[in-house]
Amino acid sequence: MTMENSGLRKVVRASGIKRRKQILEATLRVILRDGIRGVRHRAIAEEAKVPLASTTYYFKDIEELLSETFLFWNHSANIYRDRFRNKILEHLGTDFDQQQLQVTSLRDNIANTFSELAITYVSHQITQHREDRLIELAFHHEAARSEKLRRVVHGSLAGQFDSLKMFYQLIGSDKAEADAQITISVLLRLEQEAVLAGSEINQEKIEDTVRRHINVMLLAASGDQQSKP
Structure with missing residues (x-):
């Protein structure tokens, strides 16, 4: 040549x-x-x-175009998700000792830290990236009818699920898979409700829900079922 x-x-x-x-x-x-x-x-x-x-x-067809467009969009969306995940892992690596979950006051401090990170993440997703949430909803809805798109959407959700599962494994949960499923469902639901609400976003509801969820999940991971979050 x-x-x-x-x-x-x-x-x-x-x-x-x-x-x-x-x-x-x-x-x-x-x-x-x-x-x-x-x-x-x-x-x-x-x-x-x-x-x-x-x-x-x-x-070659619309189905392929939609699948490739989702992958193209999801690559950018994952950059912010990865930053959030890395912040969580950073706190786990420097400030966290699994035995701290057994002490109510320390568990509350850990819950506050993770809650603030999660609230910031969700709020940023629905205010600064509202267009992305609209696109995401559209893809998820269409995935129910398109097998090719369903595969790539499922792959994206599986990646998010795996990150959450790893988080719960690191804090010692014996039900990490179930805990990850609950958390991803809560976060997606909050994002979807906020998108549907338009400009009428209930920030207080989001904060209360996230804090309550994190407290309950850390309580469950600690094995202290008699304590109140």
């Missing part, structure tokens, strides 16, 4: 990556504006300002 041909291939490849990204970004804008029902090859081509043939070249 000559240097000239090699350089040409690199240019073509870079051009293809750029156009594919244009299409994926356009799909997200269409979903945000019109919902999943608005995702059609022609509509996406017009939004992305690319030839109609480009959308069918890179994505």
Whole structure:
């Protein structure tokens, strides 16, 4: 292969990556504006300002386009989730001793720390990233009808579940899997309610729910079922 041909291939490849990204970004804008029902090859081509043939070249059908768009979106969403997870793990690594859960006053301090982190996370998700929550809801709803999209959405949720399960294992829960399922359900529900509420977000309800949840879960992990959170 000559240097000239090699350089040409690199240019073509870079051009293809750029156009594919244009299409994926356009799909997200269409979903945000019109919902999943608005995702059609022609509509996406017009939004992305690319030839109609480009959308069918890179994505053979709408199902593939939606699945690839979800993965593209989820990569960015995971960056913030990873920051939240790392903050939790940092506290567990430096300030946490599992035996502290047996002492009510120390357990309360731990619960307050984790509650504040969780409240900040949820509040940030529904205020600073409300558009992401709308997109996420749209994908989850469509996943019930699309097998290919269902697989990638399930993979994303499994990743979040695994992080929470690891958290509960680290604090000594003997029901880490069940605890992780409860927590992810609570957080997703709070986010969904906030999105549906629009501008009428009940911050006090969110804070009370998160604090109560964290207290109850740490209490359960401690094995002290007679104490009150």
